[in-house]
Structure formats: C-alpha cells, structure tokens
Amino acid sequence: MNLELSDLLQSLNAINANHQLKNYIDLIQFPFYRNLELNSRINFDFPFTVFVGPNGSGKSSTLHALYGAPEGQTPYDFWFDTAVDPIKYYSDEKKRHSFFYSYKDQNGANLEVVKARIRRSGNPNYWETSRPLKWAGMRPIPDDEDRERNPPIKKNVIYLDFRSELSAFDKYFYFREPTHLKSRNKQEYLRRKSKQLQKVFLGTTQIVHGPHQSWQNKTLKNLTEEEIKAISFILGREYVSGKIVEHKFFTDWGFSVKFKTNLASYSEAFAGSGEVAIVKLITEINEAPNYSLILLDEPEVSLHPGAQHRLKLYLLDQIKRKKHQIILSTHSPTLIEDLPKEAIKVFYQNLSSGRFKIDQDRTYKEAFYHLELPNPEKYEIIVEDVLSKKILEAVIQSLGHGAVSTIEVKFFPGGSSIIKTDFLKVYSQNDNTTRFIVLDGDEKKVDRHVNPDSLTDAEKTEEILSELIKSQTGIKISFHPNSYDEGGQVEGKIDLMLRYLKYYNECVYYLPAQQPEEIIWNRDYAESILGVRDDKEEVWDEVESEENFKSKFYILKKALFDTDEKIDNLYSMFIKQWVNKKDDNFESIVNLINRIRNH
Structure with missing residues (x-):
C-alpha cells in the first residue's frame, strides 16, 4: 500500500468539486445544544473533517449530535439526564436543545432537517424531527410542498470511541474482579474461560451456548486479505492473517482478536491496545457501505506518530475509494498536520460566556496553538x-x-x-x-x-x-x-x-495603496479629532491641500501634539478606527495574510 498525502488531498478535492459525495451532510448548526456557543455552525467543505481543541470543549458532544442526525439515530445513545445530572429542557430564552443540518437529496434539492429534544411522558430524552425553526434561521418549507418537515438523511453511521474500544481480555483484566468460586483470581478465571475462546478460534466450535441456550459468542470472522494489508500498513508490521470474534466468555460482551505474523501467533492478551483498536476500525470501515458517515473519537489513542500518519492516509484513501464522510476528534498534531484549512475545526472556550466556540478554516499550524503545542514553523x-x-x-x-x-x-x-x-x-x-x-x-x-x-x-x-x-x-x-x-x-x-x-x-x-498612510487615512475621522479648536479651519485647509498622505499625518500631528514621537500615537488612533471600519483595503490585507497562511 503506497499512499501519498498530497495525491490523496488532490483526489479528494476533485471528488468534492465534482459532487461525487452522495447523502453528504453539508453543515450542522446548533441553536441551543449542550455547552456549545448559541448558533454555532460547522460547514463540511471537505469530506475529511478534524475537530481540534482542549478536553471538555464539546468535540465529542458534536460527534454525538452527528451520530444522531440520520434517520433512525438519536443522540440519546450517548447523552441523557440522570438524577445526579439533570438536563434543562429549555435555555433562558425558552429554546429547546436542538440542532439542524443540511444535505442534498437525490434530485439535488437542498434540505434542512432539525432534531430537537422533546419532553414526552415516560421518555424524557426523546429526540425527533420538527418543523423548521424560523427563529434559528432555517428556511421555511415552500407552501406548495406537501409536508411540514423534511425527511432526515438516510445514511449508515459508524461511531468508534477509541478511549473505550478495549478488547474483551482488557475489559476483564483491568476492570473486573472474579466473583466465581471456581476461580481464585482473575488470571485463573481468564485461563479457564479462554479454553472456550480457543475452540472458536480453532473452528472446532462455532457457537457456544450458555444458560437457557443463550449465545455466548457471535460468528468468528477471518480478516480478509485487504484488511490484513491495511492493518500491516498502518501498524508498520507484516501480518499474515487475523481473526476477530465478539463474545462474553469473560463476563461482558467484548471482542477478541488473534494475529499471525511470520514470527508468532498471539491474541489480544499479548497484543498492544493499538493493534486491537486498529483491527476494530479496519473491519468496521471495510464492511461499511459506500457513502457512510464515519465518526472517530480520538483514534490516535495507543498509536505512535508513524502509525497515526499512516492511519490518516488510510482514512483519506477510504474516502477516495468509497466516498465516505469521515469526521474525527483528536489531540494529535500528526493527524492534523498538512491538512487543508477547510478540514480543520477548532473548539475553544469563550471566556465571556463560558460556552465553547467553533472556529472554521484554521490552518494546521494555528490548530497547534489551540493544542498548546510549540509551533515548529512561524x-x-x-x-x-x-x-x-x-x-x-x-x-x-x-x-x-x-x-x-x-x-x-x-x-x-x-x-x-x-x-x-x-x-x-x-x-x-x-x-x-x-x-x-x-x-x-x-x-x-x-x-x-x-x-x-x-x-x-x-x-x-x-x-x-x-x-x-x-x-x-x-x-x-x-x-x-x-x-x-x-x-x-x-x-x-x-x-x-x-x-x-x-x-x-x-x-x-x-500593500493595497501607494503608501501605508493612505491605507488608514480617514478624512471624517481626521476632521473630528481636531475638535473645536480656534485654528481648526486653518489646520484643516493645510491638511486638505496636501496630496501626500504622510504629510497629512505630520500636519495633523503638529497641530495635536508637541513632539515627533507622538506620530505613533496618531497612527495607532487611525489604525484602530480603520480596523473597526473594515473597508476594502482591510479586506485586501486579510486576503494577503490568508494567502501567506495557506502557502
């Protein structure tokens, strides 16, 4: 597998420009949702999107909303109230927790769909679509349309939180204590129960039945050649074969894997957690139908930087091949490095409101700042x-x-x-x-x-x-x-x-003018700061008669201040009002700065 980042990004730009991404979420907006800034909005201008920001800044919450956006999905799977943590139904402005998103249907029509948290008897965490929220800026449905609300997008969804993607062995070994009299300790319990797992791996038993004929495992899956190549590529190690099975031999449902390399054969008990997580990711994505929505929460967990970089290449390649929409949250500089600014969304706290804002189109170097990383190149x-x-x-x-x-x-x-x-x-x-x-x-x-x-x-x-x-x-x-x-x-x-x-x-x-003084010069402001002085008319006539903008400033400075050093003060005053005004020269320099940032 030989993948180059620049080639993949170029291919994805072409796919995006040629509108090859079907059932694609174009944007999502949050009129009132959890701790996000009111009316926060994310535009998905690139099919690979990365959420960056400190812990607790709303990245996972946003992934949960996206998970709940398609038909048949609900954020309730991840977010619900309890007696300890009740959730207010309304904001101070009487707005429900809600979000809306936009997508194009098969005819190319742009549809907006809202999902809101509705109070229902016996189900306090019910989410459903509703009529467009005009107060949130949604477009009303035309009168000639025979419906009150748009249908939600139909899209296969994969959500993986890599902080919780533990193997069955790790779940028991690190988070359980033996409660069975037959086992004196957890090691003995795992040794005893692994005999059932080994039969499944060997193929001598397909399904193990427990009490009341309940299934103790699902069907064993042999990793395909394509999946083995992908795992080998990401982890930088040559695997010959692999198997994965979901089971509850170790009390709770989980999954186990067995690897074979040219040197050894071993299960997840001896594998690194990164190996196990990558197997889960690869099998999920490989089996996903085209145009799926794939949401990954901190996929870099337990992966070294080289593996993180190759994971990024693999995910971009999957978008190229199967036209997925992939959105992930991360703290990894490796995963965001060299991505286009359209792919990066930065989450950070608004200190005045306490809520979390989302900045769009930030360069990966600027994202380093929000990750509190040293910037390698200014x-x-x-x-x-x-x-x-x-x-x-x-x-x-x-x-x-x-x-x-x-x-x-x-x-x-x-x-x-x-x-x-x-x-x-x-x-x-x-x-x-x-x-x-x-x-x-x-x-x-x-x-x-x-x-x-x-x-x-x-x-x-x-x-x-x-x-x-x-x-x-x-x-x-x-x-x-x-x-x-x-x-x-x-x-x-x-x-x-x-x-x-x-x-x-x-x-x-x-710069967009012959002299920098010309850029910030403002005739009305200059006249206003002269005030009502006795010689205002005389000074103003002198200013107006001068064509050189540098000279205009010195005439004004001479009238207002005693020393030459004060010219800097005068420049600062004009710069401040110029920035607030945001005229064509200002926008021209913004464009200039952005070209440099995107170089």
Whole structure:
C-alpha cells in the first residue's frame, strides 16, 4: 500500500468539486445544544473533517449530535439526564436543545432537517424531527410542498470511541474482579474461560451456548486479505492473517482478536491496545457501505506518530475509494498536520460566556496553538517601514489567537532596496522558506511577477533574466555565485537568478495603496479629532491641500501634539478606527495574510 498525502488531498478535492459525495451532510448548526456557543455552525467543505481543541470543549458532544442526525439515530445513545445530572429542557430564552443540518437529496434539492429534544411522558430524552425553526434561521418549507418537515438523511453511521474500544481480555483484566468460586483470581478465571475462546478460534466450535441456550459468542470472522494489508500498513508490521470474534466468555460482551505474523501467533492478551483498536476500525470501515458517515473519537489513542500518519492516509484513501464522510476528534498534531484549512475545526472556550466556540478554516499550524503545542514553523513577514508593520499586526490581531501565534511581522531599516538586493537573494536559496516580503504599493513595478517556470530555455540567459529582474524590482541586482559551483560561473549565476525570480513570484506581496498612510487615512475621522479648536479651519485647509498622505499625518500631528514621537500615537488612533471600519483595503490585507497562511 503506497499512499501519498498530497495525491490523496488532490483526489479528494476533485471528488468534492465534482459532487461525487452522495447523502453528504453539508453543515450542522446548533441553536441551543449542550455547552456549545448559541448558533454555532460547522460547514463540511471537505469530506475529511478534524475537530481540534482542549478536553471538555464539546468535540465529542458534536460527534454525538452527528451520530444522531440520520434517520433512525438519536443522540440519546450517548447523552441523557440522570438524577445526579439533570438536563434543562429549555435555555433562558425558552429554546429547546436542538440542532439542524443540511444535505442534498437525490434530485439535488437542498434540505434542512432539525432534531430537537422533546419532553414526552415516560421518555424524557426523546429526540425527533420538527418543523423548521424560523427563529434559528432555517428556511421555511415552500407552501406548495406537501409536508411540514423534511425527511432526515438516510445514511449508515459508524461511531468508534477509541478511549473505550478495549478488547474483551482488557475489559476483564483491568476492570473486573472474579466473583466465581471456581476461580481464585482473575488470571485463573481468564485461563479457564479462554479454553472456550480457543475452540472458536480453532473452528472446532462455532457457537457456544450458555444458560437457557443463550449465545455466548457471535460468528468468528477471518480478516480478509485487504484488511490484513491495511492493518500491516498502518501498524508498520507484516501480518499474515487475523481473526476477530465478539463474545462474553469473560463476563461482558467484548471482542477478541488473534494475529499471525511470520514470527508468532498471539491474541489480544499479548497484543498492544493499538493493534486491537486498529483491527476494530479496519473491519468496521471495510464492511461499511459506500457513502457512510464515519465518526472517530480520538483514534490516535495507543498509536505512535508513524502509525497515526499512516492511519490518516488510510482514512483519506477510504474516502477516495468509497466516498465516505469521515469526521474525527483528536489531540494529535500528526493527524492534523498538512491538512487543508477547510478540514480543520477548532473548539475553544469563550471566556465571556463560558460556552465553547467553533472556529472554521484554521490552518494546521494555528490548530497547534489551540493544542498548546510549540509551533515548529512561524511565518515571518518582512516589511520596509514601521507603519506597515503596525498595520499588518493589527489585521493579524483581528484574525484571532491562531493567526497571532503563527505569524510574526518584522521591520528592517534600510528600505525596500536593501530588502531586494540583500534579503531576497538570501531567502531565495531556501526552497522551504517561511519568510515573506510585503512591500508598500509604490514598489509594485509590474502588474504580474515573472514565473520562471513559464520561461523557455532560450529565455534563460543572463541578459534576459537580468532585465526581467530589473523591470520587476525597479533596480539592477548583481549575483555572485560561488566560483566552485558545478557548471561554472555563468550557469551558477543563472540558477541564482531563476531562484530569485521564483521566490519573488511566490513570496513577495504588496500593500493595497501607494503608501501605508493612505491605507488608514480617514478624512471624517481626521476632521473630528481636531475638535473645536480656534485654528481648526486653518489646520484643516493645510491638511486638505496636501496630496501626500504622510504629510497629512505630520500636519495633523503638529497641530495635536508637541513632539515627533507622538506620530505613533496618531497612527495607532487611525489604525484602530480603520480596523473597526473594515473597508476594502482591510479586506485586501486579510486576503494577503490568508494567502501567506495557506502557502
């Protein structure tokens, strides 16, 4: 089994774009549900979705809701009230616990379905579909439709919680004490009862009957060749064969497995818990019909990072093959690493309300922040002046803690010419750079950067490349390769120039105005902060007559403050109102930051 992450992600993007995912839950929204922020919403824009966040932040609760969404399913299987933990039927605003989701039917119509917790006599935890909740933003059903509510989605559901997926042996050994007079201790009990299990594994007995002819086990399953290959791939070990059986030989229902490798044959009593959990996962998914909804709660439990990575590849491959929708919760950086932002949903607490919010489209590096992991690679943005730095930092701050934790803006004195002649030549030698350059808008000399991959061999000469670089940067830049480079001076210089153009094309951006002062300038705000001073008209006339935005700020500063240092205070005032306003320039810089984050 040879799988590459980039190829799988590309295939899933194509499957998604071509609408090959049938009976697919497009979104789920929670008007009032458990401890989630009111009206929390999740869009499933990618068929592999990962919930990330600290313990107790609502990830499992959300999986339970998704489990209860299809026809015949209910969240009651996991969430119900008791005398110790009663559940309020209504919020303070008289809203029931409920959620609604959207899917497309076989005709392509977009249907919204709500499930709500209803008080019923004798069944206090009953969930049922209801009419659309207009107060929650659901669309009303058209008058010409002969129904009050939409039918729930019909979808096979698999839910596996890997914190509880223990083998029958582990369940008894770790959580039971012998209560049978025939056994002095748990070891003796397991040794005695395993004789029945061995008969089933050997095939000499198919079904063992207990008191009143009750079945003590289900039919033995021999793992298929495909399942053995998948288990071997994920665990990084060559298995020859395997068997699995559900039984209650050890008091409670559970499952046992027996493995065979080239070196040994052994059961779950000697296997690692990760091995047993993977067998359960593989058999469940392999037997699932196409277009199933597969929900996995912390599948990384007992798996080392290498196995976690291969598990991710396996799950993505299963979506490619069988068009499943797979949603999992995790604390594993390995499972979220290199996934597209559409796949990642971050859960965290809103400190003001105490409820848990869900952020969408966070990069995997930002998700590391919410897992309280050190970020292995911070993006670094180099700018040419202090005000540009302040503007970018303000936008990054507005994007939340995840962006702040992954992006650092640095100002280096010397201006754009030093950045172009010195910094870019160094940065362009690193193929895996996380450094980007954002220049002021007046440094944009051409509408589009040169893509060296589009050049012909005939164009890759020192003269032509030098001219392309000059027209793009506005200055002549000299390149001095190491004289010992293979291919000699000329070939080495051409390689440096091509690398420079490649870096410039991929990692150099511009602010959306000629000067950073122009970005944050606000005429009405400027006039308002002059107040009712006696010389306001005179100062304002001077400001209005000046076309240079940097000069406008200095005129305003001179009128308001005594010292030059106060210009930073004035910039901060304008930046704050600009961020609140969120004009086109603001959105342009947000897009710029997002392109860098997704690089």
